[in-house]
Amino acid sequence: MSRPHDMGGRFGDGAVIPEPETPVFHIDWHPRALALTLACGALGKWNIDVSRHARESLSPTDYARFSYYEKWMAGLADLLAETGLVSREELSGQAPVQSGTSDRMLTADRVAGVLATGGPADRPSDIAQQFAPGDAVITRRKNGNRLVDGGHTRLPAYAAGARGRILRFHGTHILPDSSAHHLGDAAEPLYAVAFPASELWTHPEHPGDEVVLDLWQSYLEVAP
Template sequence: MDGVHDLGGRQGFGPVRHTEFAPAFHAGWEKRINALYSLAVKRGIFNMDEYRHAIERMEPRHYLSASYFERTMTSLATLCVEKGVLTREALEAAAGGGFPLARPSAPGRGNAPDRETFRPGDHVQVRDEHFAGHVRMPGYIRGKRGVVVSESPAYPFPDAHAHGVEAADEPTYDVRFRSEELWPNGGESALVHVAVFQSYLMRVPAP
């Protein structure tokens, strides 16, 4: 889905901040939230694509102001309410006030009906499409052309898996893009590799 979370490859945000040897957790509650989220996935309450999509569904101002583990907590709480594990009233009673949850989900979708199998060296283009549900196609490659390098094993198709829609598993293709294709006049010449699900690609002739 389009949203404020899709910042990969976007320009104008400055350098990525990095602290060497930073601790994984900064407070005890972060460890508990991480453990509860991992347990929920292990018990089959929700899957990783549902978890990611619930974070994407956060109200934009909440998403931008939240820490990593606050986003995890919001996703965990939202999905537990949606799955009937607990109620929002119980959450708010425990919190002593309002407890923000993610916004409702949009419908999912199945595999692209015209998807193809590709081989290394094939020229492809990422479909130029917008989808309201969960999608694992970063916005900066939308509509761009590249070359297939390799194929992965098949995985659950995220556009369906996040929404409980039946779909065939799909491979991802390692697609090599030229930086000039992704960011015209915007950076140094380089090759960028992105893992792209089969349904997001279509074959194009070699230039």
């Protein structure tokens, strides 16, 4: 599967235009899209990695033409249908919605607490820490998911095969490559890795700049 969402460092998509932080939402349906995504996520049928993969799995044509929140809603619709929470007939308005999940409904009074609690991804792991701050590493030359063909991964294409140094050890955390496909937590060591801009791009505007990525141990190898 192609990866139309993996756009970091790619040329030809135009300049990145920073937007002011206010207003947070630009169209009146955007906050409703966020609220619906949070409410459905609270039903416990999927995790954040599964939801990310759902958006990434949109057809390349749709991914390119959809706005940010349109991607969210399209991915959510697919998840609702896949988990049986809502049928495709219900989604299209051809049948009345008959939900059996009212006992897990995220009510307005619970939203602040749920958001404040968050969803920590640190987990115990039997995999030993291999690297320490200052160690030179190189990322896998191919950034694809090793468990699932075309699957979710947090190693961006622009950093594949790049040489960097370990900046910090974060502990052991859920591996998204596994979690996104209901294969279990598969927790492993997670590191902050610093890469010189000159290592990532042929003609960086500021060669001395660094890009810091949080990367799992299975993405990394000892640099020669």
